[in-house]
Amino acid sequence: MKNKEKKQRSVPFKIFKGIGIVLLVIVVLFAGLIGFLSITEYKPAQITAELEIGGTADKTLKVGDSLTVMSWNIGYGALGDNADFFMDGGSSVKTADEERVRSNMEGVVKELANVNPDIIYFQEVDRDSSRSEHINEYEILQSSINGFNSVFANNFKVAYLPYPIPPMGKVDSGVATFSSYPITDAERRQLPIPFSWPVSMVNLKRCLLVSRVDIEGSDKQLVLVNLHLEAYDDGEGKIAQTKMLADFLSSEAKSGNYVIAGGDFNQIFSSADKTKYPAQEGKWAAGEIDVTQFDGKWQFLMDSSVPSCRSLDQPYENADKDTFQYYLIDGFIVSDNIKVESCKNQNLGFVVSDHNPVVLKITLEK
Numbered sequence: 329m330k331n332k333e334k335k336q337r338s339v340p341f342k343i344f345k346g347i348g349i350v351l352l353v354i355v356v357l358f359a360g361l362i363g364f365l366s367i368t369e370y371k372p373a374q375i376t377a378e379l380e381i382g383g384t385a386d387k388t389l390k391v392g393d394s395l396t397v398m399s400w401n402i403g404y405g406a407l408g409d410n411a412d413f414f415m416d417g418g419s420s421v422k423t424a425d426e427e428r429v430r431s432n433m434e435g436v437v438k439e440l441a442n443v444n445p446d447i448i449y450f451q452e453v454d455r456d457s458s459r460s461e462h463i464n465e466y467e468i469l470q471s472s473i474n475g476f477n478s479v480f481a482n483n484f485k486v487a488y489l490p491y492p493i494p495p496m497g498k499v500d501s502g503v504a505t506f507s508s509y510p511i512t513d514a515e516r517r518q519l520p521i522p523f524s525w526p527v528s529m530v531n532l533k534r535c536l537l538v539s540r541v542d543i544e545g546s547d548k549q550l551v552l553v554n555l556h557l558e559a560y561d562d563g564e565g566k567i568a569q570t571k572m573l574a575d576f577l578s579s580e581a582k583s584g585n586y587v588i589a590g591g592d593f594n595q596i597f598s599s600a601d602k603t604k605y606p607a608q609e610g611k612w613a614a615g616e617i618d619v620t621q622f623d624g625k626w627q628f629l630m631d632s633s634v635p636s637c638r639s640l641d642q643p644y645e646n647a648d649k650d651t652f653q654y655y656l657i658d659g660f661i662v663s664d665n666i667k668v669e670s671c672k673n674q675n676l677g678f679v680v681s682d683h684n685p686v687v688l689k690i691t692l693e694k
Contacts, residue, residue: 365526365530369529370486372533377513379515379537382478383470384475389541394690396687397687398688399660400450401450401452401556402433402465404460407423408424408428408682410644411423411682421492421494429461430463435679448476454466455467456498458496483556484500485502486499502537505537505539505554511541513540517538518535534555534558536553538551539554551587552588553573557569563615566615573589584665586663587661587663588662592658597616599619599628600659604656605635611641626662627664627666629659629662631659637682638682641653665693667692
């Protein structure tokens with residue numbers, strides 16, 4: 329009888345012991361993951377100078393010259409018209425296989441040949457990421473764009489992103505600037521990070537990629553600012569990053585330089601047409617940049633005739649195009665010593681990216 333009671337008492341003990349072991353294993357694995365992410369965390373300096381400049385450019389830039397500048401968030405080659413994405417209300421993490429990534433990149437290269445720009449700002453360029461089959465998209469662009477200098481700056485670099493389920497995995501991505509005029513120097517300027525630890529370890533470290541081009545016969549420079557501002561914070565990050573951008577542009581304008589800041593702002597300018605693509609309930613909503621906070625005379629350029637971005641809450645290819653959620657978040661900020669001839673969004677039907685490219689035509693005024 330006593331042995332039977334002892335056996336009955338031992339059953340709960342074994343259950344609790346088993347649960348304890350499982351919990352211990354989970355705690356150890358979690359601690360190991362945090363340790364791994366801490367050791368491998370990308371921790372850029374506030375200013376990273378002398379970035380590597382690739383390629384060869386030999387065109388001479390002079391005051392009075394006209395240029396074509398293109399900006400395009402290429403969606404890391406994996407956000408074509410077939411894609412939805414969990415951060416925008418969709419369900420997918422992995423959105424393209426190797427064949428689709430390469431097909432999307434071919435579409436990007438084809439459009440470059442069509443526009444034939446002098447300067448190009450790219451955002452969301454992957455070099456070695458699980459989400460884009462570890463294809464080096466920067467290398468593809470370099471090999472496809474001849475007669476250009478190029479420079480790259482990371483804004484998303486994580487050895488292993490364990491979120492969501494299935495996890496995103498490794499990410500090595502950033503912004504890239506190409507110029508047919510020689511880039512004399514380039515630097516990465518870290519923007520404020522709105523996320524606290526431990527989220528900050530595996531989130532984007534957004535930046536300004538600043539490239540400088542000398543102008544023949546002038547002591548002024550053409551300053552190229554490539555950017556991709558915050559998207560998924562509570563708003564404070566956007567405000568802080570925009571302020572830093574405004575301060576930097578102001579300092580360059582006071583030096584008399586010609587300045588072109590462009591890219592994916594993830595916000596609409598307060599001076600743009602905000603009624604054209606209204607936010608739909610339950611969808612990701614873009615922020616708004618108050619253009620009056622920028623000191624000096626600046627030109628804020630967004631073309632509302634064609635949306636610059638589409639929602640990723642669902643695939644685009646078979647969706648109702650009339651009721652789809654569109655955005656106006658890509659554009660340029662240009663100093664007042666530059667004459668703007670035109671600023672137009674290319675209507676590519678979001679086939680190769682969830683963003684349309686923006687094409688700016690300008691002249692450097694005397």
